[in-house]
Amino acid sequence: MRKVLAALLALAASSVFAQETIKIGVITDKVGPAKPYSEPTLEGIQFGAGEINAKGGVLGRKLELLIEDDQGRPDISATMARKLVDAGAVFILSITLTPATQQQQNVTLEAKTPQMTPMNSGDTLTTQLANPYFWQTGPLGSVQIATLLSHARAKQLKKVALISDNSDLGQLLAKFFRAGLEKSGIQVVTEEVVPRGVTSAEPQMQKIRAANPDAMFMAGVLTPENVLILRAYRQMGLKFPIHSSYNLSVPQYMSVAKGLLNGITFVDAYDPDKAEVRKFEADYAKANGGKTPYNIHGYGYDGIRMVAEAIRRAGSTDKEKIRAAMQQLEFSGVMGAKGMKYGFPDGKRTGFDPNGMVVRVYEGDKQGRVVHVGQK
């Protein structure tokens, strides 16, 4: 009788184990400043996980997302990481602000839990802490600027104007832009700042007009202030070309800056002509009642698929094996120029190919074709 009972228990236990999910932690920002980016990234992760589960999951087990909100706050984000580790997450995807992602690394390093950010672009995430359990696959800020500058060199610009806002990130980008431009032998003839909350950017644009540049570089990241700049540019009938940071790749501009965008070039990590992108957009729209995804959704989608692939290759949910598999991973996703592959050769932990970004142009109010690829 006892043997029968033990066999029954073993059977019950094995069926429980067969159905046990693989827990993937996600730390997102639902209310803070990263929300406009975190929200679509999370939707991309959820869509990707759904797709993987519909095909039978990974190692015969379904993926289960454990989602935590750190509000983009570094002071509470490590607690969220600890909560996920304690809940049994074998991998953590960080889709919040860069400083918050940085803070989570203290936990993942100590708990030896693989962690990846598929969207953060801060250059310092893999340099401040030697954390072999952390990877970054969002394109680095320095790569964005180098790509845009490579496009500028191809245009043979001699003197340019630089405009940004007074946000921390806007100022940082402007600093990188200025250094990069000067290094390329392009003279910055005037540099202007549009402070947050002003109601006109005309004085700044008048100064730029007076400096008569070959082109203007936009390094700002605040959408309303960027729209003010574009309004002044159109109102004053200015003709010099505008080259913008990654910020203008956010699709919100197509509705909020209607009629102001034609001809502006911007750096992006998304090529709408790529076969993988077309398939992703069609599948996503089909699963979400016709809602078309955009570039930021692609980061989340690529991120969860890379995690699944690493677990598949590891052949187990052992975190050390997953770490080793992740470091060896080569993966082509929807993000990046045609043919780009994410990879971490020679122990590198930034996976986005430095030649994988593109420069695109607004055609009317639509984000249009690719006009330049990589940094060459």
Next chain:
Amino acid sequence: MRDFLELSISAAASGCIYGLIALAYLLMIRPTGIINFAVGEWAMVGAFGGFLLLGRIELPYPVGMAAVLGIMLLVGWATERIAVRPLVERGAPLLAPILALLGMLVVFRESISLGFGPDPHQVPEPFGFEHQKTYMIVATLIVFAGVWLFFERTTTGKAFEAVSLNRKAAALMGINLPQVTAFSFAGGAGIAGLAGLLVAPNISAHYLMGVPLAIQGFTALVIGGVGRVEGALLGGLLLAFAEQLTVRYAPLPAGYAQGVPLLLLMLFLLVRPTGLLRARA
């Protein structure tokens, strides 16, 4: 010369917005003594009203504008009922409603952020992109003329003035103080909402737009003085011209120019704490 003329129109348009916000403050400060920093958030609510009624539902502009104005009058009236009257009736000090209104500021901002999301939205302009600044200036002048006439030519306006001169004496004369307070909040919200609706096509409707407007409007009020309606407009125009001419012509590195209006504010507080225009005796 071309730059100066262009800039004059641009600064006049910005100055009108600051003036309207200053007027909204003034309408409430005069009879009640309450500084309501939530006026910036009222402007934001007006901007989102414009986005919803003119951008989404696509009502004809005059209808949408009237609807926004109506909604804002209600919002102002309700704010007074919720955050001011209960405190005043219980004899709370003046600081209590000011703090309660700061709380309302957060309530307005977070409600809009939850309802509309964090992204900015475009608000349509009635006469197209090229004429927006002229429209802003004309609309502001009409509002100021209306408010001036109200105070100078109507009995209700005189009642407002009486309350601002001496609350107790006004009450003894039979003026209904709670009614005057309610009207002043409704009017303040109406004017702030209108400012939001006018400026939104330029700066987009977004949930963080309120605080900068509240600061600019308050600076304009301090410069112009709380004594007279026209002081609000004068203060707004002076501030906007100082801001924009400094950025354009002052030999300062980019970014430093934004400190100049604040210096101006400090200077005014030191030299002329009552503002440019004093109340009539």
